Amino acid sequence: MRVCAVCGREAQGFYYTHQMRPDRFPTFSLCSNRCLNAGTVIAKRNKGVIDKSDMETRAIKDTRRPFAAILPELGLMPAFHDRSAEEIDRLIEACVDGFAESMKRQALSDDIPF
Numbered sequence: 001m002r003v004c005a006v007c008g009r010e011a012q013g014f015y016y017t018h019q020m021r022p023d024r025f026p027t028f029s030l031c032s033n034r035c036l037n038a039g040t041v042i043a044k045r046n047k048g049v050i051d052k053s054d055m056e057t058r059a060i061k062d063t064r065r066p067f068a069a070i071l072p073e074l075g076l077m078p079a080f081h082d083r084s085a086e087e088i089d090r091l092i093e094a095c096v097d098g099f100a101e102s103m104k105r106q107a108l109s110d111d112i113p114f
């Protein structure tokens with residue numbers, strides 16, 4: 001089983017190959033029409049490759065807001081209010097990486113036929 005080239009969740013039978021030329025471009029697995037559409041836009045801008053690095057940077061930045069929103073709820077504002085955006089991003093990245101790694105591991109272990 002494969003993971004989605006855009007969001008890292010389990011792929012669900014959606015594929016993208018730039019210009020429908022698997023001899024020239026890599027084929028990417030995706031999870032949904034939504035990620036297929038996003039992946040198509042990324043690949044067209046990026047010589048047929050779905051490279052998430054710009055999107056990941058943006059997504060981590062966009063996650064600061066919901067992260068900050070839950071801090072007062074948990075009484076954690078005093079622990080975080082002096083922290084830099086870079087430190088907050090490291091926390092977010094650690095969570096995202098852990099989540100994505102687990103998804104990949106689970107997807108790979110489904111390939112084992114016993």
Ligand SMILES: [Zn+2]
Binds near residue numbers: 005008
């Ligand atoms: Zn996806």
